[in-house]
Amino acid sequence: MTTAIDYDHVPYDSVAMAQTHPSRLGGIAHLCGLKSAPAGSARVLELGCAEGGNIIPMAAGLPDAEFVGIDFSASQIDTGLRLIEKLGLTNCTLTCADIATVKIETEFDYIIAHGVYSWVAEDVRNRLLQICVDCLRPQGVAYISFNTLPGWRLRQVTREFMLFHGRHTVEATDRLSIARAGIDWLANGASGASTGYQQMLKAAANQTATYENSYLFHEYLEGVNHPQYFAEFVERVNKVGLEYLSEAKLRGSLASQLSGVDLPENLSRTELEQYYDFLVGRQFRRSILHRGRDRIDPERFDLNEMSFSAISDLAVDDELSGGARIRFSEGQITVVPGVTCSLLRLFASHWPEPALPTISCRHWREWPFFTENAWNISSQADPSARRGGGQQQQAHCR
Numbered sequence: 506m507t508t509a510i511d512y513d514h515v516p517y518d519s520v521a522m523a524q525t526h527p528s529r530l531g532g533i534a535h536l537c538g539l540k541s542a543p544a545g546s547a548r549v550l551e552l553g554c555a556e557g558g559n560i561i562p563m564a565a566g567l568p569d570a571e572f573v574g575i576d577f578s579a580s581q582i583d584t585g586l587r588l589i590e591k592l593g594l595t596n597c598t599l600t601c602a603d604i605a606t607v608k609i610e611t612e613f614d615y616i617i618a619h620g621v622y623s624w625v626a627e628d629v630r631n632r633l634l635q636i637c638v639d640c641l642r643p644q645g646v647a648y649i650s651f652n653t654l655p656g657w658r659l660r661q662v663t664r665e666f667m668l669f670h671g672r673h674t675v676e677a678t679d680r681l682s683i684a685r686a687g688i689d690w691l692a693n694g695a696s697g698a699s700t701g702y703q704q705m706l707k708a709a710a711n712q713t714a715t716y717e718n719s720y721l722f723h724e725y726l727e728g729v730n731h732p733q734y735f736a737e738f739v740e741r742v743n744k745v746g747l748e749y750l751s752e753a754k755l756r757g758s759l760a761s762q763l764s765g766v767d768l769p770e771n772l773s774r775t776e777l778e779q780y781y782d783f784l785v786g787r788q789f790r791r792s793i794l795h796r797g798r799d800r801i802d803p804e805r806f807d808l809n810e811m812s813f814s815a816i817s818d819l820a821v822d823d824e825l826s827g828g829a830r831i832r833f834s835e836g837q838i839t840v841v842p843g844v845t846c847s848l849l850r851l852f853a854s855h856w857p858e859p860a861l862p863t864i865s866c867r868h869w870r871e872w873p874f875f876t877e878n879a880w881n882i883s884s885q886a887d888p889s890a891r892r893g894g895g896q897q898q899q900a901h902c903r
């Protein structure tokens with residue numbers, strides 16, 4: 506079992522996560538047909554907030570929004586409270602409490618649980634979902650990340666090996682050094698890689714060796730790490746009255762990844778997503794959920810209620826015969842020259858501020874470029890929200 510003591514001894518590196526910013530979550534929810542609350546005045550709850558490294562910067566960037574963080578590690582909460590005091594923030598509170606028993610009397614527009622769901626016991630998982638059901642405001646959304654199968658299968662081998670290798674060791678720091686020695690043994694032992702299994706093992710061991718102590722400890726050496734299939738996750742959230750909406754990172758969206766793949770007919774959205782996970786060996790999801798009782802209307806969406814931003818190092822070569830080449834730090838794509846190129850130039854020139862273009866098509870699906878490249882999205886209602894510690898302004902391309 507995971508205890509607060511584990512996190513008191515080895516605190517988690519608590520940092521800002523762009524994909525959990527209410528502006529990003531609200532923007533995606535808006536795209537999907539929810540009338541999500543403007544980030545600038547939202548109420549946001551983070552469960553398992555560690556030192557508040559995610560919500561404290563958000564609170565600083567969104568002074569009229571309100572942030573509440575809950576974590577059962579007293580030392581992490583103390584560190585966060587000291588920072589809040591130092592910064593003089595009045596819109597962020599951190600409370601030391603157990604998700605399993607905490608009583609939350611108010612409602613929130615956004616609930617975030619990053620790196621918690623797969624790493625807690627079943628009763629805590631159930632309670633976490635119930636908090637989302639009970640405490641989400643109408644049209645509110647919850648963000649829950651979790652380890653997924655089948656991608657985590659091989660990582661489970663390295664995790665179980667490290668636990669086995671350190672089976673006689675109790676102290677956290679000793680367990681870390683023994684785990685590192687174990688992972689070296691595994692990588693060396695598989696270095697000849699004469700079988701497919703050994704090749705995968707070697708890659709997994711080499712990857713594991715690169716992780717920081719805090720991640721290695723809490724991901725690999727904790728008592729609980731419960732990856733699951735996406736379809737199981739959806740079944741479970743549906744049972745308590747929540748619905749799956751989208752992933753918080755649109756990069757790798759089904760629309761682009763499954764084009765050209767022959768699929769069985771009449772698949773539900775969940776089945777389609779599950780096929781995709783099998784195909785790519787997905788290891789992790791950042792899923793956005795909403796209350797099943799909230800009606801969503803994908804057609805009510807208006808692009809002009811949105812603003813957009815793009816990464817700063819974007820370059821457009823529109824001299825090519827087949828189309829314009831767009832180069833990003835992460836790759837390149839080719840598009841038909843014209844409005845898309847102009848928009849990209851506009852976004853890049855506004856960096857790090859968002860641009861508010863007037864877009865002639867009403868629905869985002871009419872803008873073919875959109876899903877392929879997973880623009881960073883934010884809701885327009887509060888321009889200051891999009892600064893948010895500079896964390897959410899980036900676009901992703903394949």
Ligand SMILES: C[S@@+](CC[C@H](N)C(=O)[O-])C[C@H]1O[C@@H](n2cnc3c(N)ncnc32)[C@H](O)[C@@H]1O
Nearest residue numbers: 512517519553555576577578602603604619620
């Ligand atoms: C892996 S860390 C993730 C921290 C942060 N959300 C992030 O992603 O950076 C998990 C956090 O959840 C907290 N936690 C685990 N079980 C908890 C519980 N039952 N009640 C409250 N907090 C819990 C831990 O103390 C830890 O800070």
